[in-house]
Amino acid sequence: MDGVDTYKFTPFRGVTKEDGTFAIEYVPCGDTLVPHVHHADYPDTAFSDAAIDTQRGDAHVDLVILPGLAVAGIVRFASGGMVSNAPVWAARVTRTEPDEWNRELTDSYQALGRTRTETNERGEFLVRRIGRGERFILKSGVRGYPSAFVGPYDPQHPAPSSVEIVISESGGRIAGRLGFPDGTQATNVTAHRDVWRKDGPNLFSRATEPMVLDIEEDGTYVSGLLNPVTHDIGFTLGKADPVMRTVAIHDGGTELVDVIFTAPRAVTGVVLDATTSLPVAGVTISGRRADILRDRTGEDGVFMFAPQQWITLTFRHPD
DSSP: OOOOOOOOOOSOOOOOOTTSOOOOOOOOTTOEEOOEEEETTEEEEEEOSSOEEGGGOOOOOOOOOOOOEEEEEEEEETTSOBOOSOEEEEEEEEEEOOOSSOSSOEEEEEEEEEEEEEOOTTSEEEEEEEOTTOOEEEEEOOTTSOOEEEEEEBTTBOOOSEEEEEEOOOOBEEEEEEEOTTSOBOOSEEEEEEEEEEEETTEEEEEEEEOOEEEOTTSEEEEOOBOSSEEEEEEEETTSOOEEEEEEOOTTOEEEOOEEOOOOOOEEEEOBOTTTOOBOOSOEEEEESSSEEEEEOOTTOEEEEOOSSOOEEEEEOOO
């Protein structure tokens, strides 16, 4: 078998000056180095054509770094109206080969935050800093509508100079009431969709995507448009665990989904001195899980919480 070269990063680095020159100093003699350059505005790392043997003394090398790809386009609704102030970004596409769990090619997506931009008042955008070796899609989303994308594109099938992302105005919604068993309404509610994605052979992960809910003061709500498929939707009140619902969405329809939350239960108690059995004032009680709740006892030693989930209480006194 032929030998294989392996590389590891070293702490030896330099910074380019205004004229692009650089110097890497104090490199131990005997190391073989492959200089490379990286810049935040240039997503592709450039390596030198040949390794440098430091036993031969100082060396000179020129590095050429290429700018990332840039793709222009527009975002519009299916009905024809342009979409202004809409976020647009590129997402890296990772392809998973077929295996015993999945007999088809599977693509997963990872947003490239460095590429994020927004459309102008005419719906136009220019996405920059896309890696030249990356397989990617262009994605956009508008509040209340299903997100849309175009692609994928790769070095063998490069993106055209101009693309069009079309936001669908079809789909369905969910609507209903958010409240408690006693009939009072719940308004501090958020919602999300659970999405399963394949990260590799036999490896899956669950991701969540936030949903749009327009909630009225009486606790009634209606969602934004959802794609006409079956969704696992979680409704979360404050910091409590979500209430999950599985809902089949139909194009042009509105599915009725009422969500009744368990009413918060008060946790009360009295802190007493173990020796005298008298109330102890000034004790700080804290409860921690997804959030933090605090209370402090008064002269009567009484404390009270109204948690929306299981918590563990901790008692502390300054003395």
